[in-house]
Amino acid sequence: MPELTYIQAISDALRQEMRRDQRVFVLGQDVGVYGGAFKVTLGFQEEFGPWRVMDAPLSETAIVGGATGAALMGLRPVAEMQFADFISCAWDHLVTVAAKQFFRGRTPVPIVVRLPSGGGFSGGPFHSQNPESSFAHIPGLKIVCPATPHDAKGLLATSIEDPNPVLYFEHKHLYRRIKGEVPEERYTIPFGQARVHREGDDAVVVTWGAMVHTASDAADQLAGEGFEVEILDLRTLIPWDKARVLESVRRCSKVLVLHEDTRTGGFGAEIAATIAEEAFEDLDAPVVRIAAPDTPVPFSPALEKAFLPQVEDVVKSLQELAAY
């Protein structure tokens, strides 16, 4: 099986879907000759032509609204945002039109919006955000956040196949940092199934995206101390694998919810609240949350490091849980 970076896995998966399904097309700024801001679609226009790999004007609303219209006519648009941050310019179209259309008219809106997200490289307040929590609150949208090349590929195929609007958050900081084995043949990964990134029985960390790797490093450190931490990678937030999370909570009795998005009202609150409500009797300690502080993402490396949850923060929190 070839080893691919996370971004290669995304690119390969998208190409594969476009080859097998004529209805799939790509719409976004600079996706054509330039191959997209992160080069995910490099070479695509040569293979699929200018209409299936379409450079759009600087118009997030027209891109997402246009994708919705094309989907209603039977195509399978994959829209690209240059940075997840810019999806704020199409918020209304996702929330008002795409998310509610099936509920109202029973016409499915099978669109995928690819959203390069996350910090870690001094992108500053507008090129580093993780806006998945905002969308996870909107009924009608599905939220996908792969953490590995293997999941990135399988979940993209599932996203394109899904008959609903899917927001596919790809973490920029993983693009070239994470490699892994990825089958060449097509495969899908069902939504709503968490992945056990690491096994353990002493505590469970529930997380997703780049934080899976942060948690993993922290768990490795603690393994030396004889404290075995399970890491559950949710992979999709909507739907999220509540059953699997509760199972782990029951077994481990201590739980840390970790995410890179800001804390207040982040999706971690939903997970923690659910655990507190449904596994109350199984908890040996309070459900702890670690997340970014409630500020915009700062630019300066000194500040950004303080903003992003670090391995040390996770280690410390797990040690406190261990001692509880």
Place this chain on the structure above:
Amino acid sequence: MPELTYIQAISDALRQEMRRDQRVFVLGQDVGVYGGAFKVTLGFQEEFGPWRVMDAPLSETAIVGGATGAALMGLRPVAEMQFADFISCAWDHLVTVAAKQFFRGRTPVPIVVRLPSGGGFSGGPFHSQNPESSFAHIPGLKIVCPATPHDAKGLLATSIEDPNPVLYFEHKHLYRRIKGEVPEERYTIPFGQARVHREGDDAVVVTWGAMVHTASDAADQLAGEGFEVEILDLRTLIPWDKARVLESVRRCSKVLVLHEDTRTGGFGAEIAATIAEEAFEDLDAPVVRIAAPDTPVPFSPALEKAFLPQVEDVVKSLQELAAY
């Protein structure tokens, strides 16, 4: 002290602020001759002229972005959305510009956006939403949700005075349904201080907006059964009165978090998660949440009733807590 409806209190407060402070002006669709979709600014244009009560084109982005610009130049804009639902069209301007401007440039953005929100009158999916949770997740914004005429007035004054972007959610279903004594003179109510709507020691309901009254009806029913429920009206979500909530939780040991917005990722999750983390040892039962189901707000009365949390739902949940 005169008895005013909730909407009269808002209107009076706004007029009073405009009289005392030349910098305050109103911007929105049909706010002039028509007096606004709900007539809050009826007669204002005659008193303050067409520039301080300015009819805007159908342009939420220009309204909110324009308010931001005017605020940066020292004015105190109060923007009106016809329905809170339409703020989705200005999401980007609140989240990207207004919320982050002070953090980045240290220039305060003292704007208020008035947002008639909430369901209960067959407004359907686009005229009934409670989008406060989405905004409560965005650092830099403040979120105000009055439940009584007295608070509506005092909190509006505070909102206008506050040097930050404030989203003032006024619940449409309370407009003419709720009356109360409102002092004629100006007063402010500090943000971040919950109000005890009803006293009790057996359980606490943490809620805001129209649900305060739903909770109140439920508590009245249970009082007959000898179960005394405290109702905490948060009044503002950002900042929220964590200290007061934790105090009540410690005293009552049972807690129900109630809101009208949809459940998953709603602000109730933040409150429940915080309680579960910080008052874990004081809980005699899981923190229970009641909220609308994860669907758009349906139009048909039969469906809307099933969507909105009802007094019976709250009673049932409190009875379960009592029995826990």
Place this chain on the structure above:
Amino acid sequence: MAVREAEPVGSLQEVKEAGLDREDLLGIYRHMLITRAIEERGHILYRQGKIPGSFYTGRGNEAAAVGVATAMGPNDVGTPLHRDMGVHITRGVEPWRIIAQYMGREGGPTRGRDGNVHMAAPELGLHPMVSHLPAMLPVAVGMALAFKIRGDRRVALGWFGEGSAARGDAHESMNMAGVRQLPVVFICDNNQWAYSTPTYLGYPIEHVADRAAAYGFDGVVVDGTDVLAVYREAKAAIEKARQGGGPTLIECLTLRMEGHAVHDDAFYVPKEMFEQWAAQDPIERFRTWLRSNADMTDDEEDQITSVVKRLLNDALERAEESPLPDPSGLEQGVYASAEDLDTPHHK
């Protein structure tokens, strides 16, 4: 590419050349009558407390809506708005379903999930509006994009009001359509008021259609009370788009003959304005034309009138028989499953 003001329509001969025979003309008249009748009936039902929420009509816009819809091809699609009941009627949405929609019944196109004219008939090429205006324009452009990508000879129509022309969605969609010369026709229902806002507070130029020049395509202003002129202009624009000629912006000038919605008495509209436009009521105007140009007889008129009356009575009866939706299904309807894609428009 300056904006063009369309000539009024003259003789039967001219109309025949535009592709309408006498049957078609009587059909158009019937559609306009049904359109008005449904909205008038809705008004009564609303006052009787049988329609929850609010209630909007398109009185004065019947010719604009029916004229455009008549010009659409069978496989064309559109996203009509709250003044465009005539589009639904012309495309064949059954009146009883509309009344059921008004009433929040299971039999309405949204099964009580949404109200008013927020309704879909995808099998007839119609997709439901959202309240947020004019968010359906980018959607219509996306439909046109799908046709272009697939090489379908189909056209998408997107409606908007002169008020909502101010919103960014109008701009982004027209710009993208212009850049890509997509087969889309933009229809502006210019009824001179956006809620209480007059045109001069909404846009600073003479015609909304003037803006077509900013997007590299043609604009035309047509008298929206002249159903045949509307038809002619829409037909020309639609066929141009179908031939690869790109978008057109058609502005149909009318007056909103009632308040913004049922709660609004429109005190802010000058009385003379109502009087002036009442004198060119689109239905009466077309009736007169049919009598003098197409020899519509008393018998024919009576027959149409009674057909419409019967239709409406049946519709009301059937709508009232339709149950209120069952709340137990509410939460299941948010996400589509694979089978839901198994419809003609998703092939």
Place this chain on the structure above:
Amino acid sequence: MAVREAEPVGSLQEVKEAGLDREDLLGIYRHMLITRAIEERGHILYRQGKIPGSFYTGRGNEAAAVGVATAMGPNDVGTPLHRDMGVHITRGVEPWRIIAQYMGREGGPTRGRDGNVHMAAPELGLHPMVSHLPAMLPVAVGMALAFKIRGDRRVALGWFGEGSAARGDAHESMNMAGVRQLPVVFICDNNQWAYSTPTYLGYPIEHVADRAAAYGFDGVVVDGTDVLAVYREAKAAIEKARQGGGPTLIECLTLRMEGHAVHDDAFYVPKEMFEQWAAQDPIERFRTWLRSNADMTDDEEDQITSVVKRLLNDALERAEESPLPDPSGLEQGVYASAEDLDTPHHK
């Protein structure tokens, strides 16, 4: 109200009539040199790893930025973008603070909270751009609205690129400004590329300025490499706005002489295009003009060059002395308190 193409600037006499004396001219030249020097220095620092994140320059846009900023009155305000370093320089932002900003130091205008040219100098009338383009246009319109409400004789300037002209924000802001005839001037930095996107994929008409007609005000296209022509047009538009004459849209035509940002080699820009525009480099062009029309001497040139060099060296030194921001203050900076309102621009 068709778009007007501005004449190039001729003699010193003409320029004097436009209000610039010889000192002013040398000042403009110095500002252009500083602008370029800062960005060139930034480039080097970036390659040395001293600037984190990404890095953008406005090479080729120096005349457009400096020309417009020179025309602003002392109390006018603006929201310049990532190609408009010249505006910051002309308004008096100290170079060391800009380099500190690049480097994420405490001494930068955003104290390390933001990077690049995302910076504010409210005391100089400049407000920080956000990345989301062109979101600062509605903000600029709101500033103009404040002036109108208060009766201030001030003007707001809003910048945007030809690429971001496609976004709804451009439309909503121009429409509202047109309806209310607000004292705002829209400056389009048309550098012919939006990242890799050429103009014909961004908008379907000849000039962005053509769109002014859609909003009821004047549009003008000016050669953005001719600093004096830019100045003249900006001055006229600003004074017109100040007199109550409403908005103007000025399109400054240039070429983006580097990649979109430092990581982009601009392979998609035809070589001949770069060559052609290199031949009309704005700084060289103005230098030649100054030599032949204002008798700029070798001495004067040398002196300016060395002043700029010294300024840059000092700036770098001072920026490097500035500490990295202290993370402990991060969470306190999100919400303003009452005292933060106690600034001149909030009176």
